[in-house]
Amino acid sequence: MNNRIIFHIDVNSAYLSWEAAYRLQHGASLDLRSIPSVVGGDISKRHGIILAKSIPAKKYGIKTGEPLLTALQKCPSLEVIPPNYSLYLQCSMGMVDILKDYSPKIEQYSIDECFMDYTHMNKLFGSPAEAANHLRARIKKELGFTVNIGISSNKLLAKMASDFKKPDRVHTLFTHEIQEKMWPLTVSDLFMVGRATTTKLHHLGIHTIGELANTSLDLLHAHFKSHGTLIYHYANGKDHSQVKPTLPKAKGIGNSTTISFDVEDGSTAKLILLSLTETVAMRLREAKMMTRLISVSIKSSEFVSYSHQKVLAEPTDITKDIYDTICELFDEAWKHEKIRHLGVRVSSLSSNTNLQLSLFHYKRQKKYTALDRSIDKIRKKYGKKSIIRASFIHSGLKPLNGGVPEENYPMMSSIL
Amino acid sequence: MKVVMEPVAMIAWFDIRGVLMPIRFRLETEDHRLKTIKIQKILYHTEEKIAGNPVRTYACLIHINGVEQHCELKYELKTCKWTLFKI
Numbered sequence: 022m023n024n025r026i027i028f029h030i031d032v033n034s035a036y037l038s039w040e041a042a043y044r045l046q047h048g049a050s051l052d053l054r055s056i057p058s059v060v061g062g063d064i065s066k067r068h069g070i071i072l073a074k075s076i077p078a079k080k081y082g083i084k085t086g087e088p089l090l091t092a093l094q095k096c097p098s099l100e101v102i103p104p105n106y107s108l109y110l111q112c113s114m115g116m117v118d119i120l121k122d123y124s125p126k127i128e129q130y131s132i133d134e135c136f137m138d139y140t141h142m143n144k145l146f147g148s149p150a151e152a153a154n155h156l157r158a159r160i161k162k163e164l165g166f167t168v169n170i171g172i173s174s175n176k177l178l179a180k181m182a183s184d185f186k187k188p189d190r191v192h193t194l195f196t197h198e199i200q201e202k203m204w205p206l207t208v209s210d211l212f213m214v215g216r217a218t219t220t221k222l223h224h225l226g227i228h229t230i231g232e233l234a235n236t237s238l239d240l241l242h243a244h245f246k247s248h249g250t251l252i253y254h255y256a257n258g259k260d261h262s263q264v265k266p267t268l269p270k271a272k273g274i275g276n277s278t279t280i281s282f283d284v285e286d287g288s289t290a291k292l293i294l295l296s297l298t299e300t301v302a303m304r305l306r307e308a309k310m311m312t313r314l315i316s317v318s319i320k321s322s323e324f325v326s327y328s329h330q331k332v333l334a335e336p337t338d339i340t341k342d343i344y345d346t347i348c349e350l351f352d353e354a355w356k357h358e359k360i361r362h363l364g365v366r367v368s369s370l371s372s373n374t375n376l377q378l379s380l381f382h383y384k385r386q387k388k389y390t391a392l393d394r395s396i397d398k399i400r401k402k403y404g405k406k407s408i409i410r411a412s413f414i415h416s417g418l419k420p421l422n423g424g425v426p427e428e429n430y431p432m433m434s435s436i437l
Numbered sequence: 438m439k440v441v442m443e444p445v446a447m448i449a450w451f452d453i454r455g456v457l458m459p460i461r462f463r464l465e466t467e468d469h470r471l472k473t474i475k476i477q478k479i480l481y482h483t484e485e486k487i488a489g490n491p492v493r494t495y496a497c498l499i500h501i502n503g504v505e506q507h508c509e510l511k512y513e514l515k516t517c518k519w520t521l522f523k524i
Binding site for chain 1: 489
């Protein structure tokens with residue numbers, strides 16, 4: 022366990038690099054990475070946040086996740102590029118294909134990050150540093166974008182290492198280097214320490230990772246419970262998670278959307294919830310699962326979020342049943358303020374192959390299951406919008422909502 | 438040579454090993470006339486997959502109005518489109 026070698030490969034400003042490489046391949050004379058440029062959504066639809074930025078854009082103080090409008094104020098000549106998820110998927114797959122030449126144990130952690138287990142591979146490709154440099158150069162030459170590679174003895178440290186200095190670098194962070202390389206960093210740089218935790222840690226007088234590592238575990242546990250134990254171990258470079266070549270099973274399925282206008286009436290909100298439910302229920306049936314726990318989340322135009330959930334008497338995968346529960350939950354939860362963001366989520370999943378049939382609703386369920394199955398088949402064959410609910414006609418709303426436009430798009434997870 | 442990135446219609450052949458070679462292509466000139474150009478010789482060909490997108494590049498020798506010129510043709514595998522990349 023202790024002498025594992027783990028690589029963390031992280032694409033430098035992924036979305037932007039990929040777009041730049043693609044444009045260069047198609048004869049563009051200008052490299053987007055050399056000018057202030059960002060990948061961001063459509064301002065008019067309020068999906069206007071920065072998804073990725075070039076290094077020159079960073080010099081203007083533009084941050085990932087900030088609204089496009091404020092970014093344009095900081096740099097009026099900013100080049101804004103719309104996202105292209107199928108290109109990202111293609112680039113990501115190209116990278117994984119190259120990684121497979123080096124090790125069989127690869128975990129695609131998100132679209133632009135991979136973990137690779139390089140333990141006992143020295144005889145094939147040389148020392149870890151040699152192999153990493155070779156890999157970095159090969160990705161740059163063959164795929165046209167740069168990556169940072171972090172090398173260490175576990176996933177957490179490898180991930181921290183790849184974040185050091187960008188772009189196009191290889192960094193190591195082994196246990197004996199923690200004190201020198203990781204402890205001076207600010208505590209917010211640590212994986213799993215987000216905005217809320219950072220503020221709380223600052224109140225406790227903890228500002229660097231080193232200070233966190235040397236705080237007593239009891240104190241952290243008292244303030245943060247199990248999360249305190251987790252970040253304490255992370256600050257000390259302790260992590261025993263394995264490189265998992267296949268994704269762990271989903272605990273729940275959910276979709277959410279930011280609406281392009283503020284929703285003020287319940288009926289519009291329910292239509293949007295219906296469009297989200299359609300997507301969620303289809304995904305649920307695709308996964309051959311049933312749900313028992315349904316929740317709805319609402320974010321108001323004042324950015325106040327809350328959610329409400331309900332446990333069902335029996336598991337279901339029927340769109341109508343899920344939607345009825347969603348409406349019920351929405352009516353109970355909504356405080357009649359303007360809505361900016363809506364989400365639908367189902368969890369407490371179980372397999373749909375063996376299930377307890379209901380004595381009272383058996384006939385009705387059978388009918389609805391058959392209906393859903395037919396709709397799914399039609400949508401699979403003729404496209405998702407081939408059959409839609411009549412309530413969406415002339416409503417100006419999307420009949421199916423939520424999710425990234427591509428199938429198989431690997432989403433970021435917070436679990437190593 | 439200059440990058441032109443002009444889409445072209447192409448006649449090409451595949452040999453039994455699956456190697457693809459261009460024979461002649463047609464493009465629209467500035468005065469909107471179609472012009473067919475025969476490939477005299479293929480100097481070399483390479484395959485790249487920048488951004489995970491496989492593209493084959495052919496460096497060719499062609500005659501235009503009796504003048505011998507070099508050009509670079511590209512074939513994008515995913516879309517099956519040919520382009521006159523550089524001339």
